[in-house]
Amino acid sequence: MKPRQLEPSGPVAGMGLTAELGGRPWQSPPKYSTPEQALEYYLPRLTSPDSYDELLDVLELGVPVTAIADSLQTGGVMQGLHTVDVGILILPVLMEMLAYIGDDAGIEYNLGIDTPMDEDKIRDSQIALAMRKARERIPEAVEDAKDGEETEPMMDQVEDTPEPSMAGGLMARRQQ
Amino acid sequence: MYGQAKKAYLNMENYLKSDEDTKPVGKTSGLLGRNKQQDIKEDMQDNPTQRMANLVQRIRKARMEIKNNETTSA
Numbered sequence: 001m002k003p004r005q006l007e008p009s010g011p012v013a014g015m016g017l018t019a020e021l022g023g024r025p026w027q028s029p030p031k032y033s034t035p036e037q038a039l040e041y042y043l044p045r046l047t048s049p050d051s052y053d054e055l056l057d058v059l060e061l062g063v064p065v066t067a068i069a070d071s072l073q074t075g076g077v078m079q080g081l082h083t084v085d086v087g088i089l090i091l092p093v094l095m096e097m098l099a100y101i102g103d104d105a106g107i108e109y110n111l112g113i114d115t116p117m118d119e120d121k122i123r124d125s126q127i128a129l130a131m132r133k134a135r136e137r138i139p140e141a142v143e144d145a146k147d148g149e150e151t152e153p154m155m156d157q158v159e160d161t162p163e164p165s166m167a168g169g170l171m172a173r174r175q176q
Numbered sequence: 177m178y179g180q181a182k183k184a185y186l187n188m189e190n191y192l193k194s195d196e197d198t199k200p201v202g203k204t205s206g207l208l209g210r211n212k213q214q215d216i217k218e219d220m221q222d223n224p225t226q227r228m229a230n231l232v233q234r235i236r237k238a239r240m241e242i243k244n245n246e247t248t249s250a
Contacts, residue, residue, distance in 0.1 A: 035224055039231070066181035073181075089228050091181050092188035096235040103242045113182050 064112025
């Protein structure tokens with residue numbers, strides 16, 4: 001039996017037990033418990049002279065405002081500044097503030113809400129990953145399928161094989 | 177990847193578009209000798225989403241002023 005390969009994107013088994021409960025910043029009570037307190041932390045930082053020019057550069061480069069706002073609030077959650085709920089609540093305000101900064105500086109920016117969010121559409125990378133997994137699991141079946149595609153089936157062989165009788169229904173066992 | 181921010185923003189858009197009747201009320205305080213509409217108004221003021229919506233509207237108003245100044249000066 002082949003050993004299972006670890007998924008690079010997934011957590012390693014037992015990873016959640018590598019630190020004591022409450023040892024991580026997000027496991028302790030948040031520093032700012034209300035959205036207003038969290039915004040009092042974020043908004044001065046957005047407009048501070050240190051980060052203002054960099055922020056404008058990033059906006060001008062075409063990085064979506066949604067991406068910047070999401071990174072900001074996710075970082076805050078990881079630092080234990082506020083909860084995820086407060087982060088979601090302040091997201092629209094952060095986005096609006098970033099857009100205000102962009103408008104104030106007179107630059108063209110991408111708000112990041114125009115791209116259609118098609119939940120049903122499957123990305124090419126996901127299809128490729130699923131195909132790779134399928135190949136690993138059933139290598140023989142794939143090889144057989146490849147052989148079948150490459151070589152044309154001979155007419156004699158096709159005629160010789162008896163057609164399975166469907167009298168017993170779809171779930172019935174096939175006759176040999 | 178950043179669908180969370182987009183969803184939050186679009187939800188806020190829908191919230192701002194909705195009128196008083198369709199806005200969700202966070203808690204119910206009953207009718208013990210008080211005006212129901214007054215209760216709803218107080219609840220709405222206490223609602224964090226409403227507080228954030230007020231902030232968004234204020235910032236958006238400032239943005240519109242900037243854009244209007246740009247168009248008039250140009």
